[in-house]
Amino acid sequence: xxxxxxxxxxxxxxxxxxxxxxxxxxxxxxxxxxxxxxxxxxxxxxxxxxxxxxxxxxxxxxxxxxxxxxxxxxxxxxxxxxxxxxxxxxxxxxxxxxxxxxxxxxxxxxxxxxxxxxxxxxxxxxxxxxxxxxxxxxxxxxxxxxxxxxxxxxxxxxxxxxxxxxxxxxxxxxxxxxxxxxxxxxxxxxxxxxxxxxxxxxxxxxxxxxxxxxxxxxxxxxxxxxxxxxxxxxxxxxxxxxxxxxxxxxxxxxxxxxxxxxxxxxxxxxxxxxxxxxxxxxxxxxxx
Amino acid sequence: xxxxxxxxxxxxxxxxxxxxxxxxxxxxxxxxxxxxxxxxxxxxxxxxxxxxxxxxxxxxxxxxxxxxxxxxxxxxxxxxxxxxxxxxxxxxxxxxxxxxxxxxxxxxxxxxxxxxxxxxxxxxxxxxxxxxxxxxxxxxxxxxxxxxxxxxxxxxxxxxxxxxxxxxxxxxxxxxxxxxxxxxxxxxxxxxxxxxxxxxxxxxxxxxxxxxxxxxxxxxxxxxxxxxxxxxxxxxxxxxxxxxxxxxxxxxxxxxxxxxxxxxxxxxxxxxxxxxxxxxxxxxxxxxxxxxxxxx
Numbered sequence: 001x002x003x004x005x006x007x008x009x010x011x012x013x014x015x016x017x018x019x020x021x022x023x024x025x026x027x028x029x030x031x032x033x034x035x036x037x038x039x040x041x042x043x044x045x046x047x048x049x050x051x052x053x054x055x056x057x058x059x060x061x062x063x064x065x066x067x068x069x070x071x072x073x074x075x076x077x078x079x080x081x082x083x084x085x086x087x088x089x090x091x092x093x094x095x096x097x098x099x100x101x102x103x104x105x106x107x108x109x110x111x112x113x114x115x116x117x118x119x120x121x122x123x124x125x126x127x128x129x130x131x132x133x134x135x136x137x138x139x140x141x142x143x144x145x146x147x148x149x150x151x152x153x154x155x156x157x158x159x160x161x162x163x164x165x166x167x168x169x170x171x172x173x174x175x176x177x178x179x180x181x182x183x184x185x186x187x188x189x190x191x192x193x194x195x196x197x198x199x200x201x202x203x204x205x206x207x208x209x210x211x212x213x214x215x216x217x218x219x220x221x222x223x224x225x226x227x228x229x230x231x232x233x234x235x236x237x238x239x240x241x242x243x244x245x246x247x248x249x250x251x252x253x254x255x256x257x258x259x260x261x262x263x264x265x266x267x268x269x270x271x272x273x274x275x276x277x278x279x280x281x282x283x284x285x286x287x288x
Numbered sequence: 289x290x291x292x293x294x295x296x297x298x299x300x301x302x303x304x305x306x307x308x309x310x311x312x313x314x315x316x317x318x319x320x321x322x323x324x325x326x327x328x329x330x331x332x333x334x335x336x337x338x339x340x341x342x343x344x345x346x347x348x349x350x351x352x353x354x355x356x357x358x359x360x361x362x363x364x365x366x367x368x369x370x371x372x373x374x375x376x377x378x379x380x381x382x383x384x385x386x387x388x389x390x391x392x393x394x395x396x397x398x399x400x401x402x403x404x405x406x407x408x409x410x411x412x413x414x415x416x417x418x419x420x421x422x423x424x425x426x427x428x429x430x431x432x433x434x435x436x437x438x439x440x441x442x443x444x445x446x447x448x449x450x451x452x453x454x455x456x457x458x459x460x461x462x463x464x465x466x467x468x469x470x471x472x473x474x475x476x477x478x479x480x481x482x483x484x485x486x487x488x489x490x491x492x493x494x495x496x497x498x499x500x501x502x503x504x505x506x507x508x509x510x511x512x513x514x515x516x517x518x519x520x521x522x523x524x525x526x527x528x529x530x531x532x533x534x535x536x537x538x539x540x541x542x543x544x545x546x547x548x549x550x551x552x553x554x555x556x557x558x559x560x561x562x563x564x565x566x567x568x569x570x571x572x573x574x575x576x577x578x579x580x581x582x583x584x
Contacts, residue, residue, distance in 0.1 A: 044377070
């Protein structure tokens with residue numbers, strides 16, 4: 001007769017004596033968790049719809065570009081203009097997904113649980129910033145890379161746009177950093193997700209309109225210098241200007257951006273201001 | 289063995305003094321920290337976790353200084369806050385695994401510990417459903433699980449029985465007691481109900497307005513705090529006299545009678561007295577002793 005094999009014992013409470021990693025590992029885990037969250041991975045089906053729809057939309061011009069290259073043997077769409085051209089999609093992604101990263105923890109008061117662990121508030125903010133930057137990079141770099149891969153495979157009767165592609169990668173990083181700083185900060189000021197979405201999109205619409213109207217007025221009044229600066233109110237044009245000055249690429253739509261380090265300094269100042277605001281927001285949450 | 293100790297710990301906010309020269313010493317086992325709302329319990333926990341600096345005085349947790357070694361303290365301490373702190377759209381399993389990883393546990397260990405811990409706090413199949421649909425009792429268990437998942441040496445529980453019905457309270461208290469005894473994790477449990485803590489604690493610290501009122505082993509407090517309140521239609525004096533005869537401590541308070549519980553026989557004596565005297569019993573209830581009762 002065989003012995004019974006599947007006996008269940010109540011072994012009671014067992015202590016954990018395995019490895020305990022430091023705050024670095026915890027911050028990385030939080031970053032990965034947040035990045036997955038930005039695309040709705042590991043969440044419900046509903047939270048995947050928006051990011052993947054927007055990601056699909058971002059891919060469309062690249063696919064069309066490849067088709068044109070293959071069939072008509074013509075120049076692909078400009079790498080360095082991709083973000084400016086697709087700015088509404090990127091802005092909607094930022095508005096829709098920034099609150100996903102920061103709002104639930106604030107709204108449901110999960111922050112104290114993080115703070116009672118080795119992880120610090122700086123680690124927490126850092127992980128969230130890096131996750132959103134990575135999400136935006138994926139959104140912007142994948143279409144560029146797909147298009148460049150297409151250009152490599154299709155034998156065009158012209159030199160490769162390698163420099164433009166690399167400049168656009170640099171521009172994407174600048175874009176991701178700037179948009180993340182603005183988006184997460186605006187979203188963190190309200191614990192309600194809907195309000196966060198609205199405030200980020202309202203901010204984008206405001207800069208879009210202010211940039212266009214102010215530039216139009218200044219130009220018609222003959223203030224060419226001032227108008228070249230007022231375009232930069234729109235964050236996408238600001239990044240495009242820095243990208244042009246930094247990598248020597250053509251400005252989008254031949255816009256007369258100010259040259260020199262000015263735009264880059266503005267970009268740095270905006271990022272610094274936004275991150276300071278974000279830090280102040282969480283300092284407040286810490287003492288409350 | 290001393291788990292945590294404070295020395296003349298003071299915390300002043302611009303308008304209030306939350307802690308005033310508090311000196312306590314907490315050993316292993318279950319220790320209750322009793323005080324009315326606003327007595328400084330939560331402030332004390334924040335200082336011990338190294339999240340808020342003290343204005344004066346010093347503290348040690350597991351021999352570490354919260355000001356300079358907050359990191360190491362938070363690695364070996366669990367904290368269950370008083371307020372709601374759970375995201376409703378995640379399942380308990382997902383959430384506890386995430387919190388384990390935030391405590392520095394590797395992925396696989398985090399999963400194992402989360403499953404173990406949820407089983408210990410008594411969450412069954414429902415742990416795969418979103419937390420938003422849980423009852424208050426289940427939410428409290430999840431909150432407790434996140435404090436336990438990294439196998440801390442000490443846990444701080446802030447009002448763990450808040451919002452629970454009597455049965456839920458009993459279960460939670462039993463669980464806290466098991467953590468202190470079977471699990472071998474030292475517990476500092478805050479409450480404003482002394483009657484609740486005396487059932488599970490080895491030691492009780494009472495603070496009021498940030499000052500230490502009393503710190504003593506549980507035996508010294510028990511007698512004073514178990515009280516039953518009796519109301520009868522007529523013949524209150526007769527009942528009081530009868531009970532005093534049998535050796536009970538009785539106080540007449542207006543239309544009701546307060547009886548100190550010496551031991552379990554007190555209940556029987558009281559019942560027999562009412563029956564023998566043929567009185568109409570209106571009300572008979574166990575009063576949850578509050579701090580004020582003990583120190584009156």
